[in-house]
Amino acid sequence: MRKVSVILVLFSMFLFAGDKIGFIDSNRILQEYKGTKDLQKKYNEKINEWQQKAEKMKKEIEELQRQFQTQQVILSETAKARKLQEIQEKQKEYENFLQSIWGPDGEAKKLNDQLMKPFLAKVDSILKKIGEEEGYIYILDISSGVVVYADPGLDITDRVIDELNREFGPEVAGEEKVYFYIAKFKDIGGEAAGSNLGERIKNTILASIKDKENLEQTDLTAISSAMSSEGVVNEEDITQDKALKVAEKTNTRIFVFGNVEKTGEDVTINYFIVNGETASLYSKGTIKTKDSAKLYDDIKNVIVQKIAQLLK
Structure with a gap:
């Protein structure tokens, strides 16, 4: 706080009556x-490629370590040393790759700088013009x-945003797509799996929202790639933390x-709805019923209604 105060005092020494100042919020821009x-x-597409490569390298090391553990009792000392050297070289290669991508001056930073450079140049040009x-x-x-x-009256952030967005033209009502994804619900226990309830719940939700305007299902390849990068093999096994990351990566x-x-006539559904735009859990809840015929109406009245509320 002391440092900030000194800066403001020094800054005020150079201001004269009538000098015009303004401010922006670059984060909001x-x-x-x-x-x-x-x-x-x-950015995410390239990061995903690097993450997948890193994961592949890591699995290769783990496989070599597993092989060494199972074979070391029958290997000669020379063979053991050779195997250990191979593992060490692979580990070093893996660490060098991670450093080359995510290190202080790695490829991830270079990519970010490269993508941001035109945007920052536009902002600088607009600020200079104003x-x-x-x-x-x-x-x-x-x-x-x-x-x-700062006095809110000095804020010119909105003007900069408006100027930046001119290149995209005026907004057309209903033009922007809202992307969604419904994962298969995980069947817990043999009765639920035998009735294929998880898949049926997913299909019920999909059928209920398919005609809603502006809704579009996220590309399945993108979802699969994002899940793979997060270590999710089967979509029904996804957790809240992983769902948030997948939603963020796939927009x-x-x-x-x-x-x-399902236990006899009793059916219990636990649902979670993630808002990828705010990177947060929007809603979660439990639906319980003894009436199978009523189950799908409950899904529409609860889960589908929650989705509709999120769209508002």
């Missing part, structure tokens, strides 16, 4: 820029943490998953 999703998608045309002496960025207070706003258990 990035969030509301219409091209951000495309930039994020390009500054020169309207006589601003200073335009500060409050997201930097240096400014502890999926609505991600639904859960489980179902």
Whole structure:
């Protein structure tokens, strides 16, 4: 706090009556820029490739270690040393790869800088134009943490966002798609699995929302790739944490998953609805019934209604 105060005092020494200053929130500009999703998608696609390669390398090392553990009793000392050296070399190769991608000056940072460079250049150009045309002496960025207070009347963030988004043209009602994915619900126990309840619940939800405007199912290949990168083999085994990451990676706003258990006439459904846009759990709950005929009406009245509320 002391450092901030000193900066503000020094800054105020150079201001004179009538000097025009303004401020922006660069975090909000990035969030509301219409091209951000495309930039994020390009970034995530490459990150996913690197993650898959890293996972493959890791599994190769684990397989070599497993083989060594099972074979070491029959290997000669020379063969053991050779195997251990091979494992060490693979481990070193794996560590070097991780460092080359996610290190301080790795490929992930270079990719981010490369994708952000045109965006930052546009922002700089807009700020320069506003500054020169309207006589601003200073335009500060409050997201930097240096400014502890600013009059809202000095905020020009919306103007920068509007100028940035001109390239996308005016918004057309109903044009933007909302991407969703309904995972198969996990069958708990033999009775649920025997009735294939998990798949039937998924299909009931899909059938109930298929005609809703602007809804579009996320590309299945993208979902599969994202799940694989998170170590999810079967979609019904996905957890809340993994669902949030998959939704974020695939630009999926609505991600639904859960489980179902059947004991005699009693059916219990636990559902979870993730909001990928806010990276949070939107809703979760439990549906219980003894009436199988009523079960699917309950799904529509509860889960589908929750999805409809999220779309508003």
